[in-house]
Amino acid sequence: MNYQDKISALNNTISGQGSPWNAIDAETAARMQLQNRFNTGIDIARYTAKIMRDDMDAYDADPAQYTQSLGCWHGFIAQQKMISIKKHFGGTKQRYLYLSGWMVAALRSEFGPLPDQSMHEKTSVPALIEELYTFLKQADARELGGLFRELDAARDAGDEVEAKRIEHAIDNFETHVVPIIADIDAGFGNAEATYLLAKKMIEAGACALQIENQVSDEKQCGHQDGKVTVPHEDFLQKIRALRYAFLELGVEDGIIVARTDSLGAGLTKQIAVTKEEGDLGDQYNSFLDCEEIDPSAIQNGDVFLSREGKLLRPKRLPSNLFQFRAGTGEDRCVLDSITSLQNGADLLWIETEKPHIGQIGGMVDRIREVIPNAKLVYNNSPSFNWTLNFRQQVYDAWAAADKDVSAYDRDKLMSVDYDETALATEADEKIRTFQRDAAAQAGIFHHLITLPTYHTAALSTDNLAKEYFGDQGMLGYVKGVQRKEIREGIACVKHQNMSGSDIGDDHKEAFAGEAALKAGGGANTMNQFAAA
Numbered sequence: 001m002n003y004q005d006k007i008s009a010l011n012n013t014i015s016g017q018g019s020p021w022n023a024i025d026a027e028t029a030a031r032m033q034l035q036n037r038f039n040t041g042i043d044i045a046r047y048t049a050k051i052m053r054d055d056m057d058a059y060d061a062d063p064a065q066y067t068q069s070l071g072c073w074h075g076f077i078a079q080q081k082m083i084s085i086k087k088h089f090g091g092t093k094q095r096y097l098y099l100s101g102w103m104v105a106a107l108r109s110e111f112g113p114l115p116d117q118s119m120h121e122k123t124s125v126p127a128l129i130e131e132l133y134t135f136l137k138q139a140d141a142r143e144l145g146g147l148f149r150e151l152d153a154a155r156d157a158g159d160e161v162e163a164k165r166i167e168h169a170i171d172n173f174e175t176h177v178v179p180i181i182a183d184i185d186a187g188f189g190n191a192e193a194t195y196l197l198a199k200k201m202i203e204a205g206a207c208a209l210q211i212e213n214q215v216s217d218e219k220q221c222g223h224q225d226g227k228v229t230v231p232h233e234d235f236l237q238k239i240r241a242l243r244y245a246f247l248e249l250g251v252e253d254g255i256i257v258a259r260t261d262s263l264g265a266g267l268t269k270q271i272a273v274t275k276e277e278g279d280l281g282d283q284y285n286s287f288l289d290c291e292e293i294d295p296s297a298i299q300n301g302d303v304f305l306s307r308e309g310k311l312l313r314p315k316r317l318p319s320n321l322f323q324f325r326a327g328t329g330e331d332r333c334v335l336d337s338i339t340s341l342q343n344g345a346d347l348l349w350i351e352t353e354k355p356h357i358g359q360i361g362g363m364v365d366r367i368r369e370v371i372p373n374a375k376l377v378y379n380n381s382p383s384f385n386w387t388l389n390f391r392q393q394v395y396d397a398w399a400a401a402d403k404d405v406s407a408y409d410r411d412k413l414m415s416v417d418y419d420e421t422a423l424a425t426e427a428d429e430k431i432r433t434f435q436r437d438a439a440a441q442a443g444i445f446h447h448l449i450t451l452p453t454y455h456t457a458a459l460s461t462d463n464l465a466k467e468y469f470g471d472q473g474m475l476g477y478v479k480g481v482q483r484k485e486i487r488e489g490i491a492c493v494k495h496q497n498m499s500g501s502d503i504g505d506d507h508k509e510a511f512a513g514e515a516a517l518k519a520g521g522g523a524n525t526m527n528q529f530a531a532a
Contacts, residue, residue, distance in 0.1 A: 002171045006030040028510045031148050034170070035141035035503075038177060042249055044133055044205035048179035049253035052208060055094055056346070059445045060373055066439035069096035069181065069448040073103035073128070075135030077453045082176040083139055083491050092178050097132060098448040099206075101183035104128060106454065122188040122197050129182055129204035138500060139176040145503050147173070181257060181377065181448065182206040184242075186214045191237040198245035208255035209242050210349060210377065211235075213262070213336055215269045227265035228321060231272035232280045232336070236343045243344045257377050258340035259349035262332035267321040271305065271314065282307075283335060287328045289315040334366045341371045347445065349377045354389050355434060361442035368443065375445040378438065382451055388414045390427040398423070 011026035058065040072078035102116040109120035154162040187194030213235040215228045246254030274281030290312035305312040391413035435447040467476025485493035492498040508516035
């Protein structure tokens with residue numbers, strides 16, 4: 001329904017109420033409806049799930065159509081990201097939000113900063129999802145409010161052509177609301193706990209939930225040591241729990257991202273149940289580090305496996321965890337991925353120790369032998385030293401091609417001394433094209449950075465503190481922040497407007513008419529930025 005049709009429909013509604021509603025203006029009500037097109041988080045989840053499904057189909061047809069996101073730990077960060085994307089690229093197509101469990105733990109827990117070990121309050125995750133979408137909806141209201149004021153000005157000036165142009169812009173307005181891939185960690189408990197939390201996350205607006213195959217109460221960051229995985233059937237129960245949560249809430253297109261940490265996880269908490277040779281439990285147990293023993297060597301408390309007529313004792317640590325054989329990580333990742341997709345997952349996440357297209361692509365090729373359209377969400381992690389990793393990859397490629405590398409020390413390639421060298425230039429180009437190349441060669445549908453805004457907040461704050469508290473004083477802020485905001489068109493230079501002051505004035509005028517006490521008058525110092 002376009003702008004004028006919406007006004008006509010509301011006018012009919014208001015007219016039908018008679019004198020009690022005489023003071024209600026249909027156009028104002030239409031504007032408020034347009035400024036809040038999503039009434040619930042379920043509305044958002046349904047809308048954004050369809051976007052992701054369409055994008056997945058587009059990627060299957062052309063791997064150049066990959067998608068991207070940045071992790072956001074506050075609604076304001078998400079809002080400014082999407083405003084920036086619309087400003088620079090004209091639209092939000094193929095650009096999402098990512099909610100990082102790491103950043104929830106580090107920045108949003110009532111306990112204060114915590115490691116990424118699922119110790120933060122599980123309720124903080126759906127609360128952040130709701131906050132992210134609250135800020136994105138406010139960005140819609142703010143931008144549309146500006147268009148409405150422009151429309152009023154054009155009408156007051158009698159410029160019908162300009163008024164029609166603005167009405168067209170209103171009718172074709174693109175929302176800042178985009179899909180979010182939300183981290184549910186290992187589910188914060190058993191399958192029932194996973195299901196209950198998933199419902200809260202979906203009700204807050206999440207259309208895509210990412211879950212990992214670690215033991216919930218042993219959860220570790222994917223880039224730290226000490227990870228412990230669960231048998232496949234335990235993980236599949238949680239995948240089914242997510243699907244039931246989506247279906248119960250009527251979000252049939254909901255996306256499940258199954259993450260395997262097996263590449264870096266050398267431990268399991270339990271031996272899988274197996275009923276016959278070669279079943280899924282047996283395959284899981286086959287990766288355990290075992291030694292064949294003679295029955296006469298049995299010791300008190302030993303645990304045994306029987307396989308192919310042999311009595312095997314799995315290696316058990318003092319922590320009561322069992323150890324996998326070294327070198328089985330990739331095989332376990334492939335099996336994890338195939339079984340997840342065969343049991344309801346839509347996308348995969350393979351947590352790796354380095355950003356290497358060959359390694360990722362090799363595993364995806366094996367998965368695609370069984371699931372031809374398998375595709376990945378991939379963490380372009382700040383835990384990787386991208387500069388060193390790619391310089392070493394180029395060094396190794398040059399050495400393998402008998403190219404002279406005598407001018408380089410492989411272990412010290414991070415040094416600034418190499419920044420202007422041919423090797424560093426080639427490495428930087430590989431970093432620049434990594435997402436495009438990995439989408440084409442390694443099946444990566446979605447590229448994200450888990451916690452970039454954690455680092456940008458730290459870096460920008462350090463730069464400001466260094467200047468403001470040093471010799472530059474106020475110039476440190478003006479030159480380093482405000483002047484750049486003005487000249488680069490950063491919307492929040494008008495921070496009162498960004499916080500909703502003009503939206504509030506519009507409401508005051510609608511509610512009180514001429515009696516409205518508005519903030520946006522001539523004495524508002526934000527008017528100094530009118531030309532900004």
